[in-house]
Amino acid sequence: MEKEELIGRLDTPQKTHMVAYLTALIESNALDVQDLLEITFHKKKEIAFRAAWMLEYIMTHRPAQFVPFLPQLLELLPKQRNHSAMRHYTKIISLITGRRADQIYQDVLPQIDFDPVIEVLFTWLVEPEMLVAAKVHCMQALANLVPRYGWIKDDLAETIDYLTDIESIAFFARAKMVRKQLNRLK
Numbered sequence: 001m002e003k004e005e006l007i008g009r010l011d012t013p014q015k016t017h018m019v020a021y022l023t024a025l026i027e028s029n030a031l032d033v034q035d036l037l038e039i040t041f042h043k044k045k046e047i048a049f050r051a052a053w054m055l056e057y058i059m060t061h062r063p064a065q066f067v068p069f070l071p072q073l074l075e076l077l078p079k080q081r082n083h084s085a086m087r088h089y090t091k092i093i094s095l096i097t098g099r100r101a102d103q104i105y106q107d108v109l110p111q112i113d114f115d116p117v118i119e120v121l122f123t124w125l126v127e128p129e130m131l132v133a134a135k136v137h138c139m140q141a142l143a144n145l146v147p148r149y150g151w152i153k154d155d156l157a158e159t160i161d162y163l164t165d166i167e168s169i170a171f172f173a174r175a176k177m178v179r180k181q182l183n184r185l186k
Contacts, residue, residue, distance in 0.1 A: 003035040010050045022054055033069045040085045052088035059092050063102040078120045083131050090137035097144035136174040143178045146185050153182055
């Protein structure tokens with residue numbers, strides 16, 4: 001599918017059938033992941049959001065198709081300004097760094113320098129305008145990276161303590177889980 005045709009399809013309001021429609025597009029094997037990455041920066045927020053959702057779906061359901069584009073997603077991370085797309089970017093990072101990540105991701109992660117990503121995740125975690133869903137994914141991804149980057153543990157714990165009093169109940173619930181995870185790590 002050509003990029004402009006994909007943008008046109010993503011620009012169509014899908015209402016209750018959106019998930020089924022986007023999933024069918026992905027399952028058609030007609031998508032270029034490179035195009036989706038570019039479309040996540042589209043000026044129309046809804047189009048960018050839908051493209052980011054599709055990236056997340058491909059990452060979880062088609063790891064072999066997604067993994068070649070992982071370095072590019074991580075490189076694009078600090079440039080993302082669409083809060084809805086940020087939610088999916090951070091969820092992808094949280095999922096690929098989690099202990100239940102597909103083996104294909106576990107195999108490539110040691111070759112990736114996460115230092116620039118960590119900086120972005122901490123920045124987004126404390127940004128007042130950031131969606132709570134993106135914040136919890138930032139927090140989870142950072143906790144997942146503690147075994148590799150031990151210094152994150154204390155900084156993350158302090159940041160969670162600071163944010164717990166000013167964030168929502170949803171944030172507090174995930175913070176409690178992340179604290180338990182951090183306590184299990186030596």
